[in-house]
Amino acid sequence: MFNQRKDLIIIGALLGAVAGVMAAVILVQRAEEANQSPKLTAGDGVKVGIGVLGLLRLISEVGSKK
Helix, strand or coil, rough: CHHHHHHHEEEEEEEHHHHHHHHHHHHHHHHCCCCCCCCCHHHHHHHHHHHHHHHHHHEEEEEEEC
């Protein structure tokens, strides 16, 4: 049981890191296309945060179904 929990946490951390890198690459590419420096405003941060919370809620619902 403990090994499964540890493995799941490691896999989740790796997936989160990959998703973060992909988001940063997209942000940089779009800024380069517009010939601007990459910017993330407070409003954009709030949007991303709400999206992440929604995703976590969805994952918790899937994990709690029996």
